[in-house]
Amino acid sequence: MVCAMSCAAGDRPWLQELPQFVGRAVETLTYADRVIGQPGMKPMKDLKGKRIGVPEGTSGDMILNIALEKAGMTTKDIQKINMDPSTVVSAFAAGKIDGAGIFYPAIATIKAKVPDLEEVASTVDTGDAFPTAFVAGNKVPETKNAKVIKVLQEANDWRQKHPGGPSRSPPRCSRSPRPRPRPTPPMSGLSPPTSWPPRPGAVRWTPG
Template sequence: MYLNMLSFIGKSKRKLTTGALLLSTLLMLSACGTNGSGASAGGSAPAPDAGKSQAAAPAASAPAQAPASAPKDVAPINVAYMPDMHGATPIVLGEEKGYFKEAGLKVNAVKFLSGPPEFQAMASGDIDIAYIGPGATFLSAQGKGNIIAIDSLNTGDMVYATKKSNIKDWKDLKGKTVGVPKGTSGEMILNLGIEKGGLKPSDVNIVNMDVAGAVSAYVSGKVDAVAIWSPYTAEIEKQVGKDNIVKLGDNKTFFPEYVFPQSWVVNPKFLKEKPEVVERFLQAWAKANDYRMKNIDESIKLTAKFTQVPEDSLKAQVETTEWIDSKKQIDYFKDGTVFKWYENLEKLFVAGEKLTEVVPADKFVSKDLYLKVIK
């Protein structure tokens, strides 16, 4: 049984910029989707014209045999992934290692490049479970998706200025043009940096761009700076050279006050109607997550094969990630750490007027579900 890999195209009428066509294979993937978490890191650019096209999944080795106790009824489930080590690898491993088969699941893997379109797809019933980056968390806080697991903590969001812009510090962004996919973790880092520099967002010419467009604009010198994330930062470095980049900051610049969790969320309606299927998915996901952490090199190779993203780019993303195994995740759920992470993020969303108030995290984080399923 192989993943049924779908390429989802969102409902906005905006097109990807022609600059994207000039990018390498990594960014050409953007033409198939929208814009992390993702994100990778859960980014959030507008989507191209609505529609859905189905393509054959990349060849994969035979999955491990499921035990005799595997459920007899096979439940179909539509899962949104992003083509990176966070949003794709658990899905690839779940299939390759037989975890989905063991759980009695038939997974349709649907490709996205950002969080908000995933929530739109959940609202329309097209998606049941999705990976999101930190930037789309506010939509969960609005009640549009229940967080069921923490994929990892992201440190790969970065703000890069061009050398010719003469930007050397956050305060130098005043009056400059910055490309960023809005509603993403990249925008969150940008806004924190603007505040750190004693500026207001209105002091900066912030231009909303999709992922490929933002990278292309930076490479071609059409913007002074860009707020983007790994593995797309690796593409920028490859295109212009590290010596021509001025890095203003990343997630770690704002640790420990702000931590940036990447999550797996479930459609609230699907959770209500089919809680046992969600539990099956969570069991398989946890096994895949733990396997990923113990077998990074193999996971990179399998993910590269499935997503067609170069291994070097995926390796760079691993270096900007703090992984969380099942045992540690249980502890974080039990002691309330997870709730603190999300409620701190919400403060940023309130400041950015995406939320009117901080919503108690236990309203949208399904702590009890994780603790019930993962022993």
């Protein structure tokens, strides 16, 4: 993703804790971070001495540290392995690590492969909400950025009005509906021609 931005191949990726990019801050506190374990590893104590993959410096790293502290543990009690998020996904699914400090939507990808994984700790339980940031490449037009920011602001307004989460599908972004083509009115009193005259220069084929 970082490479895509530097090559101008991606306009608007979502990045977490990347200070080298200039972005716009919109209130997007999330509870998307978890410490997960392989099936059967429910409490944090079960992860003692285990291999835990985590993208260091991210919110996944933060929730791991918080969960360890609440369990009376430190990073010395686990085998902490620094991995990028995509590697965490593949390593956990392959059983090469026992747990991870990671976040959604990467967790959703892991769940598709390991549906009975354990969510050992969550920012929902600890009450720790981490901010995210919207960043764009330097060559993205300001008008395009403004449109995206407006959509994010509308989403934040909806969140403020529904603090308990959606009880139904949230409203879609306000956009002008695409006009539908109008049906051609019938031509009363007229019958379609039995044959069409050839176009100028066209070769007409006669069977036989």
